[in-house]
Amino acid sequence: MTPRLIRLTVNGRAYTRSVEPRTTLVDFLRDDLDLTGTHVGCEHGVCGACTVLLDGQPVRSCLLFAIQLDGAVVTTVEGLADGERLHPIQEAFREHHGLQCGFCTPGLLLTAKAFLEEHPAPSDGEIREAIAGNLCRCTGYHFIVDAIRAAAGGVRR
Amino acid sequence: MxxxxxxxxxxxxxxxxxxxxEGRYLDDVKVAGLLHAAFLRAPYAHAAIRAIRTERARSAPGVVAVFTFADLETWMKPLPLFGAPPPGLAAAIAFEIRQAPQFALCRDRARYVGEIVAMVVADSRARAEDAAEAIEVDWEPLPVATDMRQAAEAGAPLVHEAWGTNVGVAFTHAIGNVEAAFAGADVVMSETFHIQRYVGMPLESRGAVAVWDRRDGALTTWNSTQVSHFVQQGLASALGLPHHKVRVIAPDLGGGFGTKASGYPEDHLVPIAAIVLGRPVKWVEDRREHMMSAAHARHQIHAISLAARRDGTILGLRDRIWLDLGAYNVWGIVLPYNTVAHLIGPHRIRNMRVDVQAVTTHKTPNAPYRGAGRPETVFAMDRAVDRLARELKIDPAEIRRRNYIRADELPYDFGMPYRDGNPLVYDSGDFPAALEAALKAADYDEFRRGQAALRARGVYRGIGISGYVEGTAIGxxxxxxxxxxxxxxxxxxxxxxxxxxxxxxxxxxxxxxxxxxxxxxxxxxxxxxxxxxxxxxxxxxxxxxxxxxxxxxxxxxxxxxxxxxxxxxxxxxxxxxxxxxxxxxxxxxxxxxxxxxxxxxxxxxxxxxxxxxxxxxxxxxYHHVPTVTFASAVHVAQVEVDVGTGHVTLLRYVVAHDCGKVINPLIVDGQVHGGVAQGVGGALYEEMVYDEQGQLLTGSLMDYLVPTAMELPPLETVHLEFPSPRNPLGMKGLGEGGAISPPAAIANAIEDALQPFGVDITATPVSPARLLALIRETA
Structure with missing residues (x-):
């Protein structure tokens, strides 16, 4: 199919690229922009590993086509840290051992970021519900919940 | 120091x-001039290939090559097989073993859905996949064997005709005098337990990138494997290259859990394509391929009997065990003997007889996954112990107190070999202490005191115990x-x-x-x-x-x-x-x-x-370990069952464990948590389901349910530390333990919760539909 031209902003940087209509957003990010921090886990919208923020909201980049993103503002895991300084959520994941293999981590970080912006003092139940769309096969989620609670500055409740 | x-x-x-x-996982490995491979996989569980027509695929846009078995015949060497009994084990037990090697591409028939028929290499992954769909195969479907017990019987459709049977491993083993133990018992408890097929399901699928350097005659391959030296050995031998000309690099791995510790056809096919074409080639498995072609696991049946005295002392154990190997017996005695070596666990049982059959069926091959026979065997044993306790009206905690091997009995010699052929002798630990620690942390007595009152209000809560002793760190x-x-x-x-x-x-x-x-x-x-x-x-x-x-x-x-x-x-x-x-x-x-x-x-x-x-x-x-060292744990689960829906909520989960000396307690906790999560998946949710034609019905993560944060409670861990005398650092293995006991502990808790209904849990996963049916049967 004929490639189409799209313009979008990813992590604050403007890109203009020609894409095949069938190229998914995750493939576009990984292959065309070389932003390989967004991971492909299932390609059918269940695992959440490919989660990115689209205009601030978490979306599955495996379920979107890149051409749908013309004019959009996207944040990927590469856009979280401020230079050498990790984002507080990244710091909390490190401090609380909220990751093992790291494959689900980018998606979880972005899900947590969007969640905490709307729920600055969440309960553990709310945290678990918020990340229920992100599968982690290594941690059993315990330390991920700890990390997100800590990032919120909260205490266990 | x-x-x-x-x-x-x-x-x-x-x-x-x-x-x-910034992790560098397999799919993040990029090389200039990279080509992409896609595979055509068998749509039938058992079928003969009458003809393959690849012309349309070869002329599709972007396609560089299409390979069938015939195209690569000179490259097709049998894939590696493992699991011959080591000398000490072969001397003690007469194993009947049949192994047939798999070839990387189907030659003239497919033996499971997902086996590779052809490889397409193109300038993009999408075009390679398009072209794979354009390959036409004339299939002649053949009768299939999918049920492991039926497949073991004479007359069943054969997976490997040359064997004349589907039995890949068979053996009998006994210690003590089991006949006398059963003859002298006050009570004999018998039940058949089914452990489903469930899998590691790493979030990162498998994959390989291969670069052939024609000048040096050297191959570099990145492979998302847990065993790069094994992959190197397999490639050196299959490709006829010196080992030093084959470099295998495992990049960052997005989980493994055993799934990535098997040898796979793609390990060879991707490098072969790179060599034949003189271009770098990449393949990354998609989730659907992973479901059907990455190794499956578990899947056993135990017909177990315990002989006991009225006070609950277990005198003897008989178990007839079936294990579903899938289409190839890649791992030999590893899984069946692991199962036997961990059956008795922390219990003082001196008389045992097991009859084991590992059976090939027309399904994806079975390989070790986190626990490798232990979760299955512990499920059978701990369910049987609970059933015995119920029959004798002894509390499940008390019956374990009466049967657990005491610390002063260690080192405890079973009088049989471990899987590595060395004597099976527990080196250190304190199983009763782990039991008491877990019970205390889980407020066992308090729970029991409140249980009846809750039941009276229609709240069905139960508590379940499971313990294991795990041979770890095999040499x-x-x-x-x-x-x-x-x-x-x-x-x-x-x-x-x-x-x-x-x-x-x-x-x-x-x-x-x-x-x-x-x-x-x-x-x-x-x-x-x-x-x-x-x-x-x-x-x-x-x-x-x-x-x-x-x-x-x-x-x-x-x-x-x-x-x-x-x-x-x-x-x-x-x-x-x-x-x-x-x-x-x-x-x-x-x-x-x-x-x-x-x-x-x-x-x-x-x-x-x-x-x-x-x-x-x-x-x-190359530090040589004399044999395995024995880690151990007791798990306690608290559940609540909604008797109207069959839904099980995990309220609490406690692990009291010993992994010897600990390098990093943070990492230890994380490993225990992750293992428990996978065990919970096996207990309640995860199952690879086939129909009777051998079609895989669970082809996506919408069908195969992995636990989310909503299904898991906070996890509570008690650390006991009994250094191993078998290595200078005093360590024991840790990675798998968490996954061993949850199915047994949770099933025991569910049965405990539903005592008023008299529900018998004999199979996992205990899904709401299954549990509701059991409740209705007994109501």
Whole structure:
């Protein structure tokens, strides 16, 4: 199919690229922009590993086509840290051992970021519900919940 | 040498790159001029290939090549097989073993849905997939065997006709006098338990990238494997290349859990394509392919009987065990004998007889997954013990108190071999202490006191116990090379592959202490065959013990070399020189301290003079472990069952465990949690389902349910530490344990919750539909 031209902003940087209509957003990010921090886990919208923020909201980049993103503002895991300084959520994941293999981590970080912006003092139940769309096969989620609670500055409740 | 880092909760050194999205997983490996492979896989569980027409695919846009078995016949060597009994085991038990090798491409028939029929290589993955769909195959469907017990009977459709049977492994084993034990018993409890087919399901699928260097005749392949040296051996032999011309690199792994410790057709096909085409080739498995072609696991049936006295003392055990191998018997005795070696667990049972049949069926091959026979066998045993307790009206905790082997009975000799052929002797631990610790942490007595009142209000809560003793860290060795560079910094290379366990941190902790350097001065590289000549890999809860002790051994050798050189430099006797914090110094003379970089540099010859010592600050060690070391744990689960829907809520989950000396308690907790989560999946949700034609019905993560954060409670861990006498660091393996007991503990808790209904849980997963049906049957 004929490639189409799209313009979008990813992590604050403007890109203009020609894409095949069938190229998914995750493939576009990984292959065309070389932003390989967004991971492909299932390609059918269940695992959440490919989660990115689209205009601030978490979306599955495996379920979107890149051409749908013309004019959009996207944040990927590469856009979280401020230079050498990790984002507080990244710091909390490190401090609380909220990751093992790291494959689900980018998606979880972005899900947590969007969640905490709307729920600055969440309960553990709310945290678990918020990340229920992100599968982690290594941690059993315990330390991920700890990390997100800590990032919120909260205490266990 | 002090223990500055060993035992400390050091934050993981690999985390910053993972958190920034800078991990380098297989799919992140990019090479100039890369081609992409896609596979056509068999749509039938058992079918003959009458013809393959590839013309349309070959002329499709972007296609570089299409390969069938006939196209690559000269390259097609049998894929590696494992699991022959080691001498000590073969001497003790007469195994009947049949193994037929798989070829990387189907020759003339397919034996499971997902077996590879053809490979397409194109300039993009999408075009390779398009072209694979354009290949036409004339299939002749053949009768299938899908039920393991029926497949074991005469007359069943055969998976490998030359065998004349589907039985891939059969043996009988007995200790003590089981007939006398059953004859003298007050009570005999018998039940048949089914453990479903469930799998590791790493979030990162498998994949390979291969680059062929024609000038050097050398292959470099990145492979998302837990066993890079095994992949290297397989490739060197299949391709007829010297081992040193085959470099296998395991990049960052997005989980493994055993799924990535098997040999796979794609390990060979991707490099073969790269060699034949003279171009780099990449393949990354998609989730659907993963479901149908990455190794499956578990899947056993146990017809078990316990003979006991009225007081609950277990006198004897009989078990008839079936194991569904899938289409190829790749792992020989590994899974069936693991199952037998862990059946008795923490119980004092001196009389046992087992009859085992591992059976091929037309399904995806079965391979070891986190626990590898132990979750299955512990499910059968702990369910049987609970059933016995119920029959005798003894509390499940009390019956275990009466049967658990006491600490003063250790070392405890079973009078039979372990899977490695060495005597099965528990080395250290305290199983009753673990039991009491777990019961206390779970408020067992308090729970029991409140249970009846809750039931009276229609709230059905139950508590379940399961314990295991796990042979960990199977040998024979792991390789580790340690070298100090010109700047005094240290490189550790090991055959153990990091698949998320934090090796870059824990192995650096071992090295920093053993060498006397700051943690920041150590770099750990795992799973690159160029780093260390011989290696085994990460599986069987073995890396901490085997690689850890090899790293410590190599460090001690390097340290001795550094001390000798520093002594020459400082003009002191080697016995007076020490190394701490990256500085060599004469003991008692702090001013003498020089950085290790200075020691190394002073050893390098100059035009003016030779060095103070040979600048050989490198050592490679292959620490040999005498046999496995036994980790153990008791798990306690608290559940609530909604009797209207069959839904099970996990209220609490407690693990009291012993993994010997701990390098990093943070990592230990994480490993236990992750194991428990996978065990919970096996208990309640996960199952690979086939229909009677051998079609896989669970082809996506919408059908195969992995636990989310909503299904898991906070996890509570109690640490007991009984050092192993079987390795200098006193460690025991850890990675798999968490996954062993949850199915048994949770099923026991569910049955306990539903005592008023008299529900018998004989199979996992205990899904709401199944549980509701059981409740309705008994109501």
């Amino acid at each position: 002090g223990a500055k880092y060993f035992g400390a909760a050091v934050r993981r050194r690999e985390d910053p790159r993972f958190l920034r999205g 024979p060795f792991e390789g580790a090379t340690v070298k100090v560079d010109l700047g005094g910094r240290v490189l550790v290379a090991t055959g153990a592959v990091n698949s998320g366990q934090g090796h870059e941190t824990s192995f650096a902790q071992v090295c920093a202490d053993a060498l006397g350097v700051p943690l920041e001065h150590v770099t750990v590289v795992g799973g690159d065959t160029a780093g260390v000549p011989f290696g085994v890999g990460t599986f069987a809860s073995r890396s901490g013990v085997t690689a850890g002790n090899s790293i410590a051994d190599a460090c001690h050798q390097v340290r001795a070399k550094l001390v000798k050189a520093a002594a020459a430099l400082l003009e002191a006797a080697p016995g007076d020189v020490d190394i701490e914090d990256g500085q060599a110094f004469v003991r008692g003379v702090p001013a003498s301290a020089v950085p290790l970089a200075r020691v190394v540099q002073a050893s390098i010859p100059t035009f003016a003079k030779p060095g103070v010592a040979s600048p050989d600050f490198e050592a490679t060690a």
